[in-house]
Amino acid sequence: MAKVIDPWGSTLIEDYNKLISDFYLDRFDPKEFPNPNRLMRRGVVFSGLDLKVIAQAIKEKKPFYALSGIMPTSEKIHFGTKMVVEMVSYFQQQGAKTYILVADLEAEATRGVSLEEARKRAMEFHIPAYIALGLDPKKTTFYFQSDNIEVVHAAYKFSKKVTYSQFHALYGDSSPDRIFAALTQVGDILYPQFKKRMPGVIPVGCDQCPHILLTRDIVNRMKKENYFPPSATFHKYTPSLNGHFKMSKSMPESMIELPEDPKSACNKIKRAVSGGRDTLEEHRKLGAVIEKDMVFELMKQHLVEDDGELNKIYEEYKSGRMTSGELKEIACRKIVKFMEDLEKGIKKARKDVNKLNFVKL
C-alpha cells in the first residue's frame, strides 16, 4: 500500500514520528541554525529534508533561496499560513533570496476563481498579510503563475519525468487537474534555479510533503539540468480549538482565521477544549493536563514570543496555581492585540503593494 499524504485534503496525521519514518524525513534540530525562531525552538518545526545544505549556505554566506506560494482562493488565511510566512521570513533574515508566487492558475483550474479575481485578492489581501506577518517586501520577488511562462513551460517539460504510478504512490490520486497543479508547483519550486543553480528551502506544513518529494524525484531524473533538490522544513498543524487534530473550515468554532474580529477570536478561545480539571479543588491538587490544552498549544505556537514568559505560564498552569479560565484570559488579551496589530499591518502594507518587485515573463 502506498503511504499517502493528501496535500489537498485534511488527512489526519496522528503521529509525526511515524511520518518521519515513513517518508524518510530528517528530524529537525534547531541547534543547526543561528537564532532559531519560536517555531524552530519549540518543536513546531519537527522535521525537514536536506537542511544541512541550507545551514551551511547560511554559515558560509553562499546564495540560497526560500520560496512559498499564495493560494488566493479565500479572503482569509489561517495559522498554518502564518507559520509558512514566519519560516520564509526567518530564512530571508538569514540571507535567502526570497520568492513568493501567487498560484492563480491553480486557483482558476481547481476552484474556479478567475485570474482577475485571484489577482485582486492577492494584491488587496494576501500579499499585504504576508508583509504584515514579517516578510520584507523589499527583499522579496513576487510573481503570478499566469505571468510566468517559464514556469508553465517547465511544468510541461517535467511531465515527461514522472510516471502515473509514481504520481499515484505520492498523492493517492492522479486526476489530470492534480497532475497539472503538482507539476506547476514543481516548476515554481525550481524556478529560482532556472537561471542560477543554488540550494533552496521550502517551508511547508507536513501535508505538503508530496510536492517536495515529487520535485526531488524529478530533479534526480534530470541530471543534465543539475538542479539542487529542494530542501524543506515541515511544521505541525495548529490544532483545532475543539480538540480535533487540525483546524478546519467545516468546524468554524474550531478555527481562528486571520484576520478575525478580535472579540470573536476571544470568544472561540473561551469555548476551547482546555486541560483544566473538572473542579477547582481537583485542578489545584493535580494541575492542568497541558498536553490536552488547545489554548496553551495556541499560545506556544503563536501568541507568546518570549520563552521565559511561556515557561512561567507553563509552570503556573501545570502546577494548578493558574486556572484554565485565567489561562484563557491571558490568551484572549494576546489574541486581541495580535488581531489589532495584524489589521493595522495589513492596511499599512496594502498602500505600497503596487510598488513591489513583480516578475513578468
Added chain:
Amino acid sequence: MAKVIDPWGSTLIEDYNKLISDFYLDRFDPKEFPNPNRLMRRGVVFSGLDLKVIAQAIKEKKPFYALSGIMPTSEKIHFGTKMVVEMVSYFQQQGAKTYILVADLEAEATRGVSLEEARKRAMEFHIPAYIALGLDPKKTTFYFQSDNIEVVHAAYKFSKKVTYSQFHALYGDSSPDRIFAALTQVGDILYPQFKKRMPGVIPVGCDQCPHILLTRDIVNRMKKENYFPPSATFHKYTPSLNGHFKMSKSMPESMIELPEDPKSACNKIKRAVSGGRDTLEEHRKLGAVIEKDMVFELMKQHLVEDDGELNKIYEEYKSGRMTSGELKEIACRKIVKFMEDLEKGIKKARKDVNKLNFVKL
C-alpha cells in the same frame, strides 16, 4: 474493455467501418461539400464528426475555422501530413479562417527537441512545406505553442474537466506527459474560439480521433464558455509500400518521405507490393488485383489528380492490358515530378517565411 486508438503509436486499424461504429463517427459524404477535393471524392476521407455545421457555414458564408498543427520533431513529413495540409487548404479555399500551430512544447517535453531547435525546423522546413503543399500563407495565422500563453493557461483550466478514467478510456494511457500533451492540444483546437465562438474543423488521420473526442467532451462540460464542439474529417492511412497497413519509419523501404530524393522514391515504388499476377499470361487473362496494389493506392491518394485519368489507369490495369511494371513506370514519373515540384515549392516558400502572420501572446 475500452476501445482504444493510440494517437501516438501505430495501432493497426484494419477495418474503417468498425472504427466508424465503435466511435459513433459520421460516414463522410462528399456531396455535402462544394468542389470536393481528390481525398474527399475518392473515399480517402472516410468519416467525420459534425460536418453538417461546416457545410452549412460554407453555404451561408458564415465564419468558421480550420486548424492543424506541426510537430517539429523530424526534418521530413510524410503523406499523412500532406493529406492534412490538403484538407486544411480545401477548407481555407471555402472561406475558413486558418490556424497552424507549431507544437514546440510537445516536441520538447515528449521528444527532447529544444524550443530553439523546434523553431528553427518549423521555420526552415515545416511551414515552407505546408505552403508548398497548398496552404495560402497570407490567409493563415501561425503560432508556436510556447508563444501562446493563452493556450497553456487553457490547458491547465481544462484539466479540471476530465477525469483520469475518461482519459484512460480514450487513450489507453494516462501518463502525465500525455495528459499535458493532450490537454494542450485541446487548448490549441479551441484557441480560435477564445475570442469569438464559431464552428471549426480539424482534419486528422483516424489515429488522432481521441483528441477530437476529448475536446468535444470538455466542451460539453464547459457549458458556460459555450464553445462549438470541434468538427473533424478523418482520413485513411497511406498504406505501406510493402503491403503493411501504414507506412512506418521502422521499415524505411515501406515509406516515402516528403521530400525524398526522386530516384530513391522511384526505386521504392519499383520494389513495392503490386497487384500484378505471377506470369504475364495470367495477368493478361485475369487482370490485376487492384485492391492489393500499393502503387495504385498511392496514385489514387496522391499522384493522379484527374479522375478521368485515374479511371483510365484503373480500367487498363484491372483488365490486364496494363502490367504492374507499366503502372510503376507511370507512378515513378509522377513521383519524380512531384518531388521536384515540392523541393522547388519549399525553397520558394522559405524565402518569405519570416514575413508570415505569427501570433505571440
